[in-house]
Amino acid sequence: MKILIVDDSPFIVKQIEGIIESMEMKCDIFVAESGEKAIEMVSQNEFDLVLLDIVLPDINGLEVLKFIRRVKDYGEVFVIVMTSLESDEVLEESFNRGANDFIRKPIKPIELSSRLRAIVRMKNYQYLYKMSLEDLKEKNNQLIELTAKLKQTQDFLVQSEKMSAIGQLAAGVAHEINNPLGFVITNIEVLQKYFDKIVDIVNRYSNIIKILNDPETQISSIRNLINEVEDLERKYKIEFILEDIPQLLKETQEGLQRVSQIVQSLKRFARSGLENKKTFEDLNDIIEETLLIARNELKYDVEVIKEYGENCHAYINRGEIGQVVLNILMNAAQAIKGQQDRTEKGHIYIKTWRDSEYVYCSIKDDGPGIKRIYLSRIFEPFFTTKDVGKGTGLGLSISYDIIVNKHGGSIWAESEEGKGANFIFKIPVNGQMTEENEN
Template identity: 40%
Template sequence: MKILIVEDSKINQYIARDTLLKYEIDCEIDYATDGEVALQHIYDKSVDLVLLDIIMPKLTGLQVLEHLRSSKKSDIPKIIMLTTISDSTTLKACFDLGASDYIKKPFEEMDFISRINSTFREIENERKLKQNAQLLESQNAKLIQVNESLQEAQYHLVQKEKLVAIGELAAGIAHEINNPLAFVISNFTNIRQYVDSFEHFTKTIMNKVDDPALTFDEFKILASNLWEKSDMTFIFEDFPELITDSQKGLDRVAKIVNSMRNFARLSDENYFEYVDINELLEEVFIVVNNEVKYIATLEKNLSQCPPIYCNKGQIEQVFVNLIINAAHAIKGHTYAGSGVIRVETIPEKDYCIIMICDNGSGIDSDNLNKIFDPFFTTKPVGQGTGLGLSISHNIIVDKHQGKISVESQFGEGTCFKISLPYSHEVSTS
């Protein structure tokens, strides 16, 4: 510890010094005989404790305290006043300006040493508190950095799992798009033929309109024969139907592409909006349709629920994961086409309940409590990452403050119950 004794009396300086040495106080001692020198010393050098006389030439102890109080110095030392004054008003002014304690003159050894030791302990405690605060600040900064890294890693894992699902669905989606497109292409082949027939009929008629050799009755007979020969009655009946059917096919393609685009997009994980859960499920049914339709019947019982405040892309991913898992559980367990996946929405007071159940192979009781663990999977190597249900649990529970539970009977089927609150505080964890 470094002590500065500010005292205009040399005798008092020596008494203070000798007392510190007598009681083996571990410190370095400097001296100042007036307030100006004391201030210069405090500003220029490192001082832990100042023993400051109140009555001095040039600047009094109170004036020194006022200077220090008004300065921008961050590490002002502890100050113990040295005084013969018993005036409580003056002592209070010293404490108001930052003094820690006071020692009466002439010094009484035990009182002097006990106050010095007490102030030293206070300095040591403050140092430790400051060090601990700095350490905590440093550790907190590191934790923030680690948390940001974990969030980024988790975001990429979520997107990777989404890409895995897209990869599994890609062939089926291509097939879903190819069917209506092939139908539309076939229709447009007929439409092209009909347009050619109509063009031939129109040009032939127009060429005969200005023929002076044809009477009106002859023109009518010619037009009627050409109409029959060109099968124009059938063309005019079939043409609108071809256009309507083609429009339906293209609308189907647009719906599939739009649903897949919505599912595949890399959405902002912190963007939340109010969503109609039934409309969202209908989009999901389009995305997974080809994965399910040859394996199971998709039974829908969707009751109207209030809009849910959610991240649409994340909730879609959960439903796609669960329905694909249900299809995989059914495949190979039941006769082709005899599987059932039932999706139901149930409005409750604070939550919308979504049930996704299947009559697939079920989950062994030994594995039931592990299914939400990261990388746990019962699928063969190369089929799935083991992240789908873990990510689904994180999305429902951590991101949306919801609930997800599962009931399963091995060999009979599985039922997932998801409870999503209508509104909640957005979590960024």
């Protein structure tokens, strides 16, 4: 502690020094014999305590006090005014100018020492308070930094989990695209052959018309030509071709539409999450789109039974909710496929419905179900019962974040071991005003 004694009487200074020494306090004592010296020292040093005499040879102690308070805060430097003046006015003026305490002269050692002890105690508290405040500020900054990093990592994880889901599905999706693409290509080849035959027949007919247009031509002379075309028509099976073409065109169109739908879904799925937009969407549409992406993963082992409710619209981030549905579907399919002794296909029942506040979706399977001890942990990040390298354990925790934090809804699971699992989530219909959307 740094103490400044401002007094022109060497006797008083000595007395105070003696009292402080007797207290065995750890401190440095400085002395100013005049007001001017006191001002100079205060401006150059950081004192904890100033013992200030009021009556000084040059500048009045009250002026010194005024200066101290101009540069130092009430809590920063403690000022005890020392006075032999009996007048209360001087004391009042001292307090008005920022004195913390006063002591009467002649100084009684017990009075000064008890005040000093109180100040030391207060300074210690002040120091502790300052340290904790700084510590708190530092921790707070670390927390802000950490939260930002966490958010970044989370965004990255969401994106990479989604990419890995797409990666896992890529082979299946490629197959799904390959299938319609295969028959579209075959149909076009067939149509090309049909076209060549039709062109041949049409050319022959126009030749007949040309001949018919010649006034010299005898009808009987073109009989042979007509017979020839009719034979060719039979050979080419033109009747069948004309019936087959609309069918082929319809199939081709459907196949191309299918490819385009899958590509659209994939594109939307991969891009989403980067955009924080919510739009008024039909939950049933999103489920259909997701089923399209997951089709190949499901079709051999699982039968999907759908029961869509009406008007299941809500403010939704399409890609994010698609990801939730995909995670739940994949988990169900994986659980069913994991049942080694299963002989018949598994079932996934998808149901949607709504009430005045929420749209609901339940995805239920008749797989192995979830052990009671795991049920409370499945939404934890990295919780997985799958073999190393098979599952990251992030699917459900990301789904939880999407439904609860990003859409203000709820998600939960109901399951009994051996009796399948049911995942239900609900999303507020008018959830467009969540924080995310306002940003």
